[in-house]
Amino acid sequence: MNISEVAARAGLPAKTIRYYEEIGLIRPLRGSNGYRAFRETDLHKLAFLGRARSLGFSIEDCRTLLALYEDRSRASADVKAVARSHLGRIAAKIAELQAMQATLTALVDACAGDQRPDCPILGGLALPPAQG
Amino acid sequence: MNISEVAARAGLPAKTIRYYEEIGLIRPLRGSNGYRAFRETDLHKLAFLGRARSLGFSIEDCRTLLALYEDRSRASADVKAVARSHLGRIAAKIAELQAMQATLTALVDACAGDQRPDCPILGGLALPPAQG
DNA sequence: ATGGGGCTTGCCATGGGGGGAAGGTCAAGG
């Protein structure tokens, strides 16, 4: 399998696949012409990586998960720990965004949004945040 | 005012302030020794930028907001448009994270998390996502 | 053999700074 075929099948850009090889996530073979020669196992790994990335796992998390994926004697507790840690980061990020959303929504709702220059949004950004 | 004082007062790292000058968000004066000489207006702008950034506005959004902030004849509608656009991005990001959260939570809940190797999390990452 | 696509490497760019080196400046103490 050449890179464009495995890219189409894994749903990843060829550039990303080359990058994943460069950082050691996959190790495809090489043909005599220098082309990467992907096996089915490489394709599986790339599909795995694509799904893990789409769930927001970092590359380093992916490296860990891939090692666990390949280790037939792994403990599921190890996998669960990685996943739960990531869930914590997701929850924290959601909370942060929701706080921004609340603050900004309040400012937007207070703004007339007409031709006049008076603007509570700019006012809110210019002054220290009130805690009440 | 030297950079460390304005950094402390604006709550921004000195490095960030130099960066903001480099990209033209602020234009502090210079003393004869080459040191940046910040005025009160520079401090206000930096505090404004810090709050806008903490609400998740991009640097380019900040540039726009700062221009509106300085334009006494702006229309509040222009400000509101920028803020609403940003609120849309925030909502999209929250939705994306919540989708990840839902998928990952389901996998984590299905995982025993013990010493055995069977792991629905890895299974879910290895197989194409079921839509049910 | 010629053309057009696919493959390779390599370098530069993003956003929003962080880290740290090399060197000039300033204020206080001996």
Place this chain on the structure above:
DNA sequence: CCTTGACCTTCCCCCCATGGCAAGCCCCAT
């Protein structure tokens, strides 16, 4: 006057996870 140490300056490389582009092979069909 000299030193010390804190502060300031510019400069360049680093992060993540790619995207874009260019030069130069390679393969297949005509």
